[in-house]
Amino acid sequence: MKLFLDTANLEAIKKYASWGLVDGVTTNPSLIAKEGVPLEKRIKEICKVVKGAVSTEVLSTDVEGMLKEARVFKKWAKNIYVKLPMTPEGLQATQILSKEEIRINITLVFSAAQALLAAKAGAAFVSPFIGRLDDIGHDGMQLIEEIVQIYRNYDFKTEILVASIRLPRQVTEAAMVGADICTVPPDIYDKLVRHPLTDAGIKKFLEDAKKAK
Secondary structure (H helix, E strand, C coil), X not given: CEEEEECCCHHHHHHHHCCCCCCXXXXXXXXXHHHCCCXXXXXXXXXXXXXXXXXXXXXXXXXXXXXXXXXXXXXXXXXXXXXXXXXXXXXXXXXXXXXXXXXXXXXXXXXXXXXXXXHHHCCCEEEEEHHHHHHCCCCHHHHHHXXXXXXXXXXXXXXXXXXXXXXXXHHHHHHHHCCCEEEECHHHHHHHHCCHHHHHHHHHHHHHXXXXX
């Protein structure tokens, strides 16, 4: 399973990319706004650091506006993926843009039916937001299982990008059910690496090594 970093913070991206474990980056208007830099400047900077997929999201809600933005984004870098919303307009734009070889990430997906439509429209990625489902008492990981099964049944090439990750265990659960990608915020990357027993073990080894001298 690929791991993407869900942030627009360039320093964080450089940090985790140096580990060799960042396969791509996802951004959205909210993440870009936090950085206080122009969208184009930041996306181009990210694309220079990360060679994998970098998703950037349109602001338009109508088909023509989505098409216009997506075609501009495509010119910024070879590894750009364009995020479109899971709406009738988003699906229509996806069909048009995918034929132009512009790779689309359908975002804000909350049902298996939506994921099915996204795949049929030609999306490269589909982004189910499991954390937001869990927040309202639904089982976000069950949705991932359903999408995995549907895509296997019909051999869809669309990759399942699990988004809205809240906990490290959700990453391992997504891997267990067969998701293609998880996108995680920086704090989750740190939690994936660390374990209190690992820290305790290192501390004891170092203490024992000092005694042996």
